[in-house]
Amino acid sequence: MQDWSIKELSSLLREKKTSSVEITTDYLAIIKKKNPEINAFITVDENRSIAQAKLADERIQKGEGDALTGVPIAQKDIFCAEDWLTTCGSKMLHNFIAPYDATVVKKFNEAGAINLGKTNMDEFAMGSSNETSYFGAVKNPWDLSRVPGGSSGGSAAAIASRMCPGATATDTGGSIRQPASLCGLTGLKPTYGLVSRYGMIAFASSLDQAGPMAKSSEDCAMMLNVMAGFDPKDSTSIDHKKEDYTKNIDQPIEGLKIGLPKEYFAEGLDSDVAKLIEAAINQYKKLGATIVDVSLPNTNLSIPVYYVLAPAEASSNLSRYDGVRYGHRTSQYDDLMDMYSKTRQEGFGEEVKRRILIGTYVLSAGYYDAYYLKAQQIRHLISEDFKKAFQSCDVIMGPTAPSTAFKANEKIDDPVTMYLQDIYTIATNLAGLPGMSIPAGFVNKLPVGLQIIGNYFDEARMLNVAHQFQKATDWHKAIPDGALS
Numbered sequence: 001m002q003d004w005s006i007k008e009l010s011s012l013l014r015e016k017k018t019s020s021v022e023i024t025t026d027y028l029a030i031i032k033k034k035n036p037e038i039n040a041f042i043t044v045d046e047n048r049s050i051a052q053a054k055l056a057d058e059r060i061q062k063g064e065g066d067a068l069t070g071v072p073i074a075q076k077d078i079f080c081a082e083d084w085l086t087t088c089g090s091k092m093l094h095n096f097i098a099p100y101d102a103t104v105v106k107k108f109n110e111a112g113a114i115n116l117g118k119t120n121m122d123e124f125a126m127g128s129s130n131e132t133s134y135f136g137a138v139k140n141p142w143d144l145s146r147v148p149g150g151s152s153g154g155s156a157a158a159i160a161s162r163m164c165p166g167a168t169a170t171d172t173g174g175s176i177r178q179p180a181s182l183c184g185l186t187g188l189k190p191t192y193g194l195v196s197r198y199g200m201i202a203f204a205s206s207l208d209q210a211g212p213m214a215k216s217s218e219d220c221a222m223m224l225n226v227m228a229g230f231d232p233k234d235s236t237s238i239d240h241k242k243e244d245y246t247k248n249i250d251q252p253i254e255g256l257k258i259g260l261p262k263e264y265f266a267e268g269l270d271s272d273v274a275k276l277i278e279a280a281i282n283q284y285k286k287l288g289a290t291i292v293d294v295s296l297p298n299t300n301l302s303i304p305v306y307y308v309l310a311p312a313e314a315s316s317n318l319s320r321y322d323g324v325r326y327g328h329r330t331s332q333y334d335d336l337m338d339m340y341s342k343t344r345q346e347g348f349g350e351e352v353k354r355r356i357l358i359g360t361y362v363l364s365a366g367y368y369d370a371y372y373l374k375a376q377q378i379r380h381l382i383s384e385d386f387k388k389a390f391q392s393c394d395v396i397m398g399p400t401a402p403s404t405a406f407k408a409n410e411k412i413d414d415p416v417t418m419y420l421q422d423i424y425t426i427a428t429n430l431a432g433l434p435g436m437s438i439p440a441g442f443v444n445k446l447p448v449g450l451q452i453i454g455n456y457f458d459e460a461r462m463l464n465v466a467h468q469f470q471k472a473t474d475w476h477k478a479i480p481d482g483a484l485s
């Protein structure tokens with residue numbers, strides 16, 4: 001049971017070969033056993049998950065429900081879930097019980113999926129290693145001395161260690177794709193606006209996007225079917241026509257034009273990772289794809305631009321945590337100003353404070369033009385690079401991350417090297433484009449991810465392209481040692 005895919009679980013439930021209560025109970029037992037070591041979950045509420053499973057079984061008995069009815073998944077702790085502790089990995093929200101469901105959570109509830117619990121994450125989704133969480137670091141199931149990636153490292157570690165078959169994640173600069181890559185999983189960051197941000201705790205609103213993480217492209221497609229859709233509660237939600245992302249997943253990809261950006265294979269990329277990416281491209285050639293050289297000349301500016309824009313938006317979004325409305329409030333204070341500053345000093349971790357400082361600085365009157373405005377202009381150029389590249393290809397491919405999972409504590413005191421983890425992922429967030437990571441092999445027993453970048457709203461094609469690779473390879477089926485024991 002433990003290694004079943006979402007697709008398999010869905011059919012077994014509908015054929016009544018198992019029940020949601022049975023599956024949910026089994027997963028909860030696995031979480032109980034493994035989570036103390038991996039630390040992938042912040043909150044588990046067995047009674048609530050089982051109660052949801054009972055309701056799902058009733059729906060299935062009556063012949064009702066959808067593909068995901070009865071299937072258990074985990075929710076990243078960035079999503080508000082009514083009456084669930086929702087912390088965003090921060091001390092600031094260590095006691096925050098959400099009064100409503102995020103649209104993503106609501107959609108999964110309506111589909112009848114079971115919430116197995118809330119997954120650990122970097123504080124306010126800021127990080128690439130899941131070491132900034134107030135609830136402790138998450139371990140990579142492939143090697144417990146290494147990081148799972150971040151910020152959706154809890155979701156990734158939970159799936160990789162087979163504590164759940166799929167989980168939600170969010171990606172502001174790479175947080176779905178990089179942990180998927182480092183944990184041997186499939187993850188998709190959709191086009192900006194495809195999935196509602198309502199109830200998803202804001203980090204950098206013009207970049208944040210939620211998406212699915214699972215073992216395979218097929219499972220991600222099933223999850224995206226639930227997650228995608230227009231939401232009037234999110235002003236940046238796009239009214240895109242409803243699609244079935246599983247429908248064309250089996251189509252052959254003969255004639256597919258794959259663009260390879262030379263900037264993604266330059267200095268900084270681990271040579272063993274590069275070899276696996278080249279092997280994956282060769283596999284695509286065997287499947288009938290043709291290769292086109294493209295250029296994304298502003299790639300090296302994406303990190304500096306992101307670290308102006310994301311902190312700017314974060315500094316504004318995080319101003320709401322003042323100790324008045326919700327979350328942590330300092331216990332001793334003299335007056336209102338003192339209460340604000342002590343609350344924020346105690347409630348936020350180092351990385352979050354660093355971003356608030358940078359953000360406030362770049363938005364200040366004297367520096368706005370030099371930093372924020374300039375960054376917005378370069379952001380436009382980055383989008384233009386992609387527009388041009390997509391004139392000659394259908395999808396763009398390259399590595400997801402420059403290396404495999406690194407050791408815990410290796411980069412935490414060196415923000416710039418940590419930031420470089422996202423060198424190949426951030427540009428898609430800046431452009432609002434969809435990006436995906438799929439397993440493409442191993443270097444020293446550590447997973448490597450291949451990145452697939454698509455044009456706007458081309459998720460169905462990306463999932464198809466990923467699925468064809470997964471039909472031809474077994475990388476996504478590999479399981480960390482001991483995960484099934």
Ligand code: GLN
Nearest residue numbers: 125126127172173174175
């Ligand atoms: N690692 C990047 C950061 O620290 C991206 C995080 C994310 O996508 N949420 O900001």
